[in-house]
Amino acid sequence: MSVEVDLLLQEAKESIEAAQNYRSELQQRLNGLNQARKQVRGSSGQAREALRRHFTELQAAAGRLLTERLATLLAEVDAIEADSVKPLDDCQSLIEHGVSQANELLKEGEAALRCGLGEKEDKLGSFTKKAMHIHLDSLPEVPALVDVPCVSAQLDDSLLGVLRDRVSRLGSVSAHPPVQIDELQERPGSVLARWCKVDEDFAAADYRLQYRRSGSGGGQFEDAYIGRDCEFLVLHLDPHTDYQFRVCARGEGRTEWSPWSIPQTGYTTLAPHEWCPGTEGYILSSRKNIVLRSDSSQARYPVLYSNAPTYFCGQTLTFKISAAGQVDRRDSVGVCVDSRKGAESLQRDQAVCISTNGAVFVNGKEMTNQLPAVTVGSAVTFDMEVVNLFPVSNNNLSEGGNFKLRVTIGSGNREVVFDWLVDQAVDCLFFGCSFVHSGWKVLVF
Secondary structure (H helix, E strand, O other), X not given: OHHHHHHXXXXXXXXXXXXXXXXXXXXXXXXXXXXXXXXXXXXXXXXXXXXXXXXXXXXXXXXXXXXXXXHXXXXXXXXXXXXXXXXXXXXXXXXXXXHHHHHHHHHHHHHHHHOOXXXXXXXXXXXXXXXXXXXXOXXXXXXXXHHOOOOOOOOOOHHHHHHHHHHHOOOOOOOOOOEEEXXXXXXXXXXXXXXXEOOOOOOEEEEEEEEEXXXXXXXXOEEEEEEOOOEEEEOOOOOOOOEEEEEEEEEXXXXXXXXXXXXXXEOOOOOOOOEOOOOOOEEEOOOOOEEEEOOHXXXXXXEEEEXXXXXXXXXXXXXXEEEXXXXXXXXXXEEEOOOOOOOOOOOOOOEEEEEOOXXXXXXXXXXXXXXXXXXXXXXXXXXXXXXXXXXXXXXXXXHOOOEEEEEEEEEOXXXXXXXXXXXXXXXXXXXXXXXXXXXXXXXXX
């Protein structure tokens, strides 16, 4: 009986645990549904507000433009009317003055005819002189109607049709933005953001990536990238800090940007790549990721290493050349197992590198394959993966054993792939550069 009870108790405990897990999973799904509903309602409210605000602004602007245009046209009518009426008013004043003179002359003539014989000669003589002075045969010219402005307004009714057509295509509403963040991959002191189109009918000409620090003090989104690529490495990020990323697109032949994608949170736990400070002959930027080769006469050994072995296999290490100096065969950028002091070049044992003339060196020996020469604007990339020659403990890489690293070096549109044998098992490597002459400037990320 006790065995059956124990079995029942065990089944009951398992059922309770399963019910608890089931309830927890359902609760998580409810939370997910609540977030989805909140997103739908919140974004719908924002879309309504954006539509109302935009159309209200358009209505106000259109009304203001129409009012200004009406005032301009009315002012033109007023100007034409004033310029045209003034000579008519002047002519009317002249005619009215002539009518007044004619009336006075008529009165004087009629009076002369009615006077007695003794006064008639004098009055008739005075009347005749006045009549000759007025020039009764001279009449002012009145312009013909065809010579007088007939003001009219020409209105193009096609504007309403054009406006109706443009308004009918103004704006759009979509349930999903045409692009979304596809992947946020951590890199040393940075995050590689990748995005993709979710609307295959949308022909994108450019993409725009923005980011900001998460949290209440994160501030406004700022531009990180605008261009045609579908990925971008956002540099200068603080490790163990959440950042929000969003992307939008601009269609072919359009000036406006599409709606933003749903913000995605990304972060990096990897410390940024930094050059080692205090090395004679090199000047570092404030973030220590850019180095400038200074006066070459002050340093006998021109090799500069990273501040720590921060390059891990499986990552991509990039050297960006932003300025160049005089070329020397010992000039190189690359990766090494240690930060050996006293070396005059990275072209040595336990290092792989590419020289500025494109030659590739493995443990100090030059390979047959060669890459394009390194110049201003060049980006040299190193990718590595571990290939074990002999078994090595999975729990402790430092126990030793020969290691083979498969290395891919890219420069320009070409790359070389080879295997690099190192004396000890490593999971992180130094990087370095060596330049004999001044003027070289390199960004590492």
